[in-house]
Amino acid sequence: MKCLQLKKPTLAFILAWAILSVFLLRLFPFFVHAQADREKMVALTFDDGPHPLHTEQILDILASCQIKATFFVLGCNVELYPKPLLRASAEGHEIENHSYDHQTRGRSARDLSASIVKTGDIIERLTGKRPTYFRPPEGKSTKAVETAIRQLSLVEVFWTLDSRDWTGKSPLSIAQSILKEANGDEVILFHDYTCPSHNTMDALPVVIEGLKSKGYTFVTIDTYFSTLAREGALTLW
Numbered sequence: 001m002k003c004l005q006l007k008k009p010t011l012a013f014i015l016a017w018a019i020l021s022v023f024l025l026r027l028f029p030f031f032v033h034a035q036a037d038r039e040k041m042v043a044l045t046f047d048d049g050p051h052p053l054h055t056e057q058i059l060d061i062l063a064s065c066q067i068k069a070t071f072f073v074l075g076c077n078v079e080l081y082p083k084p085l086l087r088a089s090a091e092g093h094e095i096e097n098h099s100y101d102h103q104t105r106g107r108s109a110r111d112l113s114a115s116i117v118k119t120g121d122i123i124e125r126l127t128g129k130r131p132t133y134f135r136p137p138e139g140k141s142t143k144a145v146e147t148a149i150r151q152l153s154l155v156e157v158f159w160t161l162d163s164r165d166w167t168g169k170s171p172l173s174i175a176q177s178i179l180k181e182a183n184g185d186e187v188i189l190f191h192d193y194t195c196p197s198h199n200t201m202d203a204l205p206v207v208i209e210g211l212k213s214k215g216y217t218f219v220t221i222d223t224y225f226s227t228l229a230r231e232g233a234l235t236l237w
């Protein structure tokens with residue numbers, strides 16, 4: 001009696017199946033997302049502001065794209081330009097602490113603490129909300145910075161992708177490098193207090209559109225970290 005026998009998969013069959021799988025995933029990327037619990041998150045962050053002109057321009061772009069971002073502000077600039085900060089807060093963006101004057105080198109924990117508290121007071125007086133996150137100026141976390149933020153129960157925030165907008169890169173170059181490197185959950189560093197020669201504002205719409213087409217959801221820093229904490233990926237406080 002003849003029996004039907006299943007042949008062992010040949011190398012050609014395995015290869016063909018692998019190629020077909022890649023093709024199907026490219027054709028129906030939602031199959032990939034359907035397996036994940038959620039879409040990838042991206043938090044756009046803007047440092048050193050507010051700036052009387054550039055922050056307003058960035059807020060216009062964010063409003064037209066209907067996304068929320070996070071601003072790490074300097075207390076001294078908030079005192080000079082409270083209007084864009086009030087607008088950012090009113091439009092649902094997150095306002096966080098970046099020190100009073102961007103000075104951390106050679107300063108004691110006590111000094112830094114005073115600078116951070118002063119900035120927190122200024123922000124809270126204007127917006128009614130006290131910042132809970134702190135980004136050290138230049139991304140440099142010294143021992144004094146660590147001590148200060150621990151005493152103040154703040155969460156230290158850095159970034160996963162640096163736009164390097166402060167170097168004067170072209171808008172296309174900024175967008176291309178971000179879109180090439182973004183693949184997981186990302187925190188992207190931009191600056192809203194920039195020189196006229198910097199191209200943050202021109203790059204931003206291209207970056208946003210590119211990230212949207214890569215399937216990213218735009219979140220603020222608090223949502224970003226709260227989501228990761230809920231998933232057990234990190235511990236806050």
Ligand SMILES: [Zn+2]
Pocket residue numbers: 047048098102137138
């Ligand atoms: Zn800065």
